[in-house]
Amino acid sequence: MTFEPEQLGQSGQELASKLRELRKQAGLSGVRLAARCNMSQSKISRFETGKARPSIVDVEQILRAVEAPAELVTQVSNLTRMANTEWQDIRSLRRKGLDRKQQELASLESSTTEFRFFLLSMLTGLLSTPEYIRASLAHSPVDTSKTVAKKLERQQVLHDTSKRFIFILTEQAVRWPLVSAPEMAMQIDRLVSLSRLSSVRLGIIPISGHMATVPMDTFTIYDDTLATSENTVGVTVFRDPRDIAAYMELFDTLESYALFEDEARAQLDEWASHYRSR
Numbered sequence: 001m002t003f004e005p006e007q008l009g010q011s012g013q014e015l016a017s018k019l020r021e022l023r024k025q026a027g028l029s030g031v032r033l034a035a036r037c038n039m040s041q042s043k044i045s046r047f048e049t050g051k052a053r054p055s056i057v058d059v060e061q062i063l064r065a066v067e068a069p070a071e072l073v074t075q076v077s078n079l080t081r082m083a084n085t086e087w088q089d090i091r092s093l094r095r096k097g098l099d100r101k102q103q104e105l106a107s108l109e110s111s112t113t114e115f116r117f118f119l120l121s122m123l124t125g126l127l128s129t130p131e132y133i134r135a136s137l138a139h140s141p142v143d144t145s146k147t148v149a150k151k152l153e154r155q156q157v158l159h160d161t162s163k164r165f166i167f168i169l170t171e172q173a174v175r176w177p178l179v180s181a182p183e184m185a186m187q188i189d190r191l192v193s194l195s196r197l198s199s200v201r202l203g204i205i206p207i208s209g210h211m212a213t214v215p216m217d218t219f220t221i222y223d224d225t226l227a228t229s230e231n232t233v234g235v236t237v238f239r240d241p242r243d244i245a246a247y248m249e250l251f252d253t254l255e256s257y258a259l260f261e262d263e264a265r266a267q268l269d270e271w272a273s274h275y276r277s278r
Contacts (some may be wrong), residue, residue: 115265
Protein backbone atom coordinates (compact mmCIF):
# COMPACT_ATOMS: atom_id res chain seq x y z
CA MET A 1 0.00 0.00 0.00
CA THR A 2 1.25 3.46 -0.86
CA PHE A 3 -0.08 6.84 0.23
CA GLU A 4 0.92 10.47 0.40
CA PRO A 5 2.27 11.82 3.73
CA GLU A 6 -0.57 14.34 3.99
CA GLN A 7 -3.05 11.45 4.04
CA LEU A 8 -1.59 10.06 7.25
CA GLY A 9 -3.55 10.74 10.39
CA GLN A 10 -6.43 12.28 8.40
CA SER A 11 -8.43 9.09 7.92
CA GLY A 12 -9.92 8.69 11.40
CA GLN A 13 -13.38 10.08 10.62
CA GLU A 14 -13.50 8.33 7.25
CA LEU A 15 -12.77 5.04 8.98
CA ALA A 16 -15.41 5.70 11.63
CA SER A 17 -18.02 6.40 8.95
CA LYS A 18 -17.08 3.27 7.00
CA LEU A 19 -17.35 1.03 10.07
CA ARG A 20 -20.78 2.47 10.89
CA GLU A 21 -21.88 1.98 7.27
CA LEU A 22 -20.72 -1.65 7.21
CA ARG A 23 -22.58 -2.46 10.44
CA LYS A 24 -25.82 -1.00 9.09
CA GLN A 25 -25.44 -2.79 5.75
CA ALA A 26 -25.07 -6.04 7.67
CA GLY A 27 -28.32 -5.31 9.51
CA LEU A 28 -26.66 -5.38 12.91
CA SER A 29 -27.25 -3.19 15.93
CA GLY A 30 -24.27 -1.95 17.92
CA VAL A 31 -25.14 -4.44 20.66
CA ARG A 32 -25.23 -7.44 18.28
CA LEU A 33 -21.99 -6.43 16.57
CA ALA A 34 -20.31 -6.00 19.94
CA ALA A 35 -21.41 -9.50 20.98
CA ARG A 36 -20.04 -11.00 17.76
CA CYS A 37 -16.70 -9.26 18.29
CA ASN A 38 -16.52 -9.93 22.03
CA MET A 39 -16.31 -6.17 22.62
CA SER A 40 -18.43 -3.78 24.64
CA GLN A 41 -21.16 -1.82 22.85
CA SER A 42 -19.59 1.40 24.10
CA LYS A 43 -16.31 0.47 22.42
CA ILE A 44 -18.07 -0.10 19.10
CA SER A 45 -19.83 3.25 19.54
CA ARG A 46 -16.54 5.06 20.18
CA PHE A 47 -15.07 3.54 17.03
CA GLU A 48 -18.07 4.60 14.94
CA THR A 49 -18.09 8.15 16.24
CA GLY A 50 -14.35 8.63 15.88
CA LYS A 51 -13.87 9.10 19.63
CA ALA A 52 -11.52 6.09 19.76
CA ARG A 53 -9.06 4.79 17.19
CA PRO A 54 -9.50 1.07 16.44
CA SER A 55 -6.40 -1.06 15.98
CA ILE A 56 -5.82 -3.31 12.99
CA VAL A 57 -6.91 -6.29 15.11
CA ASP A 58 -10.12 -4.50 16.19
CA VAL A 59 -11.04 -3.75 12.59
CA GLU A 60 -10.25 -7.28 11.44
CA GLN A 61 -12.69 -8.60 14.07
CA ILE A 62 -15.38 -6.18 12.92
CA LEU A 63 -14.87 -7.03 9.23
CA ARG A 64 -15.27 -10.74 9.99
CA ALA A 65 -18.36 -10.07 12.10
CA VAL A 66 -20.13 -8.10 9.31
CA GLU A 67 -18.95 -10.61 6.68
CA ALA A 68 -17.44 -7.86 4.56
CA PRO A 69 -16.56 -8.81 0.95
CA ALA A 70 -12.88 -9.20 0.06
CA GLU A 71 -12.61 -5.89 -1.81
CA LEU A 72 -13.99 -3.99 1.19
CA VAL A 73 -11.66 -5.84 3.57
CA THR A 74 -8.68 -4.54 1.60
CA GLN A 75 -10.08 -1.00 1.41
CA VAL A 76 -10.94 -0.75 5.10
CA SER A 77 -7.70 -2.40 6.20
CA ASN A 78 -5.72 0.18 4.22
CA LEU A 79 -7.81 2.95 5.73
CA THR A 80 -7.13 1.57 9.21
CA ARG A 81 -3.41 1.51 8.51
CA MET A 82 -3.50 5.19 7.53
CA ALA A 83 -5.62 6.11 10.56
CA ASN A 84 -2.98 4.50 12.79
CA THR A 85 -0.12 6.44 11.19
CA GLU A 86 0.39 10.18 11.54
CA TRP A 87 2.78 12.54 9.75
CA GLN A 88 3.96 15.72 11.52
CA ASP A 89 5.97 17.92 9.18
CA ILE A 90 8.43 20.41 10.64
CA ARG A 91 6.77 23.39 8.94
CA SER A 92 3.45 22.67 10.65
CA LEU A 93 5.17 22.13 13.98
CA ARG A 94 6.88 25.52 13.67
CA ARG A 95 3.61 27.24 12.79
CA LYS A 96 1.93 25.74 15.86
CA GLY A 97 4.93 26.56 18.03
CA LEU A 98 7.79 24.20 18.82
CA ASP A 99 7.16 24.69 22.54
CA ARG A 100 3.70 23.13 22.05
CA LYS A 101 5.39 20.02 20.71
CA GLN A 102 7.47 19.92 23.90
CA GLN A 103 4.25 20.01 25.95
CA GLU A 104 2.88 17.08 23.93
CA LEU A 105 6.07 15.11 24.53
CA ALA A 106 5.98 15.89 28.25
CA SER A 107 2.42 14.57 28.40
CA LEU A 108 3.41 11.41 26.54
CA GLU A 109 6.40 10.92 28.85
CA SER A 110 4.21 11.28 31.94
CA SER A 111 1.96 8.41 30.79
CA THR A 112 4.75 6.08 29.59
CA THR A 113 6.64 3.62 31.78
CA GLU A 114 9.30 2.23 29.44
CA PHE A 115 11.11 4.19 26.74
CA ARG A 116 13.44 2.95 24.02
CA PHE A 117 15.45 5.55 22.09
CA PHE A 118 17.68 4.80 19.13
CA LEU A 119 19.72 7.87 18.19
CA LEU A 120 21.34 7.60 14.78
CA SER A 121 22.94 10.98 14.12
CA MET A 122 22.43 13.35 17.05
CA LEU A 123 21.33 13.41 20.68
CA THR A 124 17.83 13.81 22.01
CA GLY A 125 16.92 16.77 24.20
CA LEU A 126 16.58 14.54 27.27
CA LEU A 127 20.33 13.88 27.15
CA SER A 128 21.53 17.29 25.99
CA THR A 129 23.32 20.19 27.65
CA PRO A 130 21.76 23.66 27.25
CA GLU A 131 24.48 24.57 24.72
CA TYR A 132 23.74 21.49 22.62
CA ILE A 133 19.98 22.17 22.69
CA ARG A 134 20.44 25.77 21.58
CA ALA A 135 22.77 24.70 18.77
CA SER A 136 20.27 22.07 17.58
CA LEU A 137 17.66 24.82 17.18
CA ALA A 138 19.98 27.48 15.77
CA HIS A 139 18.59 27.31 12.22
CA SER A 140 14.95 27.61 13.25
CA PRO A 141 13.31 30.73 11.78
CA VAL A 142 11.18 31.22 14.92
CA ASP A 143 12.06 32.19 18.49
CA THR A 144 13.16 29.04 20.34
CA SER A 145 13.73 30.37 23.87
CA LYS A 146 10.55 28.74 25.19
CA THR A 147 11.41 25.50 23.42
CA VAL A 148 14.86 25.39 25.02
CA ALA A 149 13.31 25.96 28.45
CA LYS A 150 10.73 23.21 27.88
CA LYS A 151 13.39 20.74 26.72
CA LEU A 152 15.44 21.39 29.85
CA GLU A 153 12.35 21.06 32.03
CA ARG A 154 11.51 17.70 30.46
CA GLN A 155 14.87 16.28 31.55
CA GLN A 156 13.55 15.89 35.10
CA VAL A 157 11.63 12.81 33.97
CA LEU A 158 14.94 10.90 33.82
CA HIS A 159 15.04 11.00 37.63
CA ASP A 160 11.64 9.29 37.96
CA THR A 161 12.58 5.85 39.28
CA SER A 162 9.16 4.43 38.34
CA LYS A 163 10.20 4.73 34.69
CA ARG A 164 12.87 2.97 32.62
CA PHE A 165 14.82 4.61 29.80
CA ILE A 166 16.99 2.70 27.34
CA PHE A 167 19.11 4.86 25.04
CA ILE A 168 21.14 3.37 22.20
CA LEU A 169 23.50 5.94 20.64
CA THR A 170 25.68 5.45 17.58
CA GLU A 171 29.22 6.83 17.60
CA GLN A 172 28.08 9.42 15.08
CA ALA A 173 25.28 10.61 17.39
CA VAL A 174 27.75 11.07 20.24
CA ARG A 175 30.61 12.61 18.27
CA TRP A 176 28.93 14.79 15.63
CA PRO A 177 30.52 18.21 16.36
CA LEU A 178 27.36 20.28 16.74
CA VAL A 179 29.01 22.58 19.29
CA SER A 180 32.60 23.67 20.00
CA ALA A 181 35.18 21.13 21.15
CA PRO A 182 35.05 22.15 24.85
CA GLU A 183 31.23 22.03 24.74
CA MET A 184 31.34 18.62 23.05
CA ALA A 185 33.53 17.34 25.90
CA MET A 186 30.98 18.67 28.42
CA GLN A 187 28.15 17.05 26.48
CA ILE A 188 29.86 13.66 26.50
CA ASP A 189 30.59 14.07 30.23
CA ARG A 190 26.85 14.53 30.73
CA LEU A 191 26.20 11.21 29.00
CA VAL A 192 28.62 9.51 31.39
CA SER A 193 26.83 11.09 34.36
CA LEU A 194 23.35 10.13 33.14
CA SER A 195 24.47 6.55 32.51
CA ARG A 196 24.79 6.15 36.29
CA LEU A 197 21.12 6.95 36.99
CA SER A 198 19.16 3.91 38.16
CA SER A 199 16.37 4.65 35.66
CA VAL A 200 18.71 4.94 32.66
CA ARG A 201 20.40 2.24 30.60
CA LEU A 202 22.68 3.97 28.11
CA GLY A 203 24.48 2.07 25.36
CA ILE A 204 26.77 3.20 22.59
CA ILE A 205 27.59 1.56 19.26
CA PRO A 206 31.15 2.32 18.11
CA ILE A 207 31.80 2.20 14.38
CA SER A 208 33.85 -1.00 14.44
CA GLY A 209 33.49 -4.70 13.88
CA HIS A 210 30.67 -6.21 11.81
CA MET A 211 27.01 -5.27 12.16
CA ALA A 212 24.63 -7.04 9.80
CA THR A 213 21.63 -4.76 10.41
CA VAL A 214 21.61 -1.20 9.06
CA PRO A 215 19.21 1.21 10.83
CA MET A 216 17.74 3.89 8.57
CA ASP A 217 16.25 6.34 11.06
CA THR A 218 16.18 7.73 14.56
CA PHE A 219 13.23 6.25 16.44
CA THR A 220 11.57 6.08 19.85
CA ILE A 221 9.25 3.42 21.27
CA TYR A 222 6.85 4.31 24.09
CA ASP A 223 5.92 1.18 26.06
CA ASP A 224 4.52 -1.13 23.37
CA THR A 225 1.78 1.21 22.18
CA LEU A 226 3.42 3.88 20.04
CA ALA A 227 6.58 4.47 18.00
CA THR A 228 7.93 7.59 16.32
CA SER A 229 10.45 7.90 13.52
CA GLU A 230 12.28 11.18 12.81
CA ASN A 231 13.97 12.61 9.76
CA THR A 232 15.01 16.07 8.59
CA VAL A 233 11.54 17.22 7.54
CA GLY A 234 9.30 15.72 10.20
CA VAL A 235 8.11 12.90 12.43
CA THR A 236 6.01 9.85 11.62
CA VAL A 237 3.91 8.40 14.44
CA PHE A 238 3.00 4.69 14.32
CA ARG A 239 0.22 3.04 16.33
CA ASP A 240 -0.19 -0.14 14.29
CA PRO A 241 1.01 -3.02 16.55
CA ARG A 242 2.81 -4.59 13.59
CA ASP A 243 4.87 -1.44 13.03
CA ILE A 244 5.67 -1.17 16.72
CA ALA A 245 6.68 -4.84 16.82
CA ALA A 246 9.02 -4.27 13.86
CA TYR A 247 10.71 -1.38 15.66
CA MET A 248 10.96 -3.44 18.86
CA GLU A 249 12.71 -6.23 16.96
CA LEU A 250 15.12 -3.75 15.35
CA PHE A 251 15.83 -2.14 18.72
CA ASP A 252 16.68 -5.52 20.26
CA THR A 253 19.20 -6.15 17.47
CA LEU A 254 20.79 -2.72 17.87
CA GLU A 255 20.94 -3.18 21.65
CA SER A 256 22.96 -6.36 21.09
CA TYR A 257 25.60 -4.29 19.24
CA ALA A 258 25.99 -1.73 22.03
CA LEU A 259 28.47 -1.28 24.87
CA PHE A 260 26.99 -0.58 28.31
CA GLU A 261 28.06 0.49 31.81
CA ASP A 262 31.85 0.57 32.39
CA GLU A 263 32.68 -0.33 28.78
CA ALA A 264 30.43 2.46 27.50
CA ARG A 265 31.77 4.99 30.01
CA ALA A 266 35.37 4.14 29.10
CA GLN A 267 34.64 4.73 25.43
CA LEU A 268 32.79 7.98 26.17
CA ASP A 269 35.71 9.19 28.30
CA GLU A 270 38.08 8.50 25.40
CA TRP A 271 35.90 10.53 23.01
CA ALA A 272 35.59 13.38 25.52
CA SER A 273 39.39 13.42 25.91
CA HIS A 274 39.71 13.75 22.15
CA TYR A 275 37.68 16.98 22.24
CA ARG A 276 39.58 18.31 25.24
CA SER A 277 42.88 17.87 23.41
CA ARG A 278 41.79 19.94 20.43
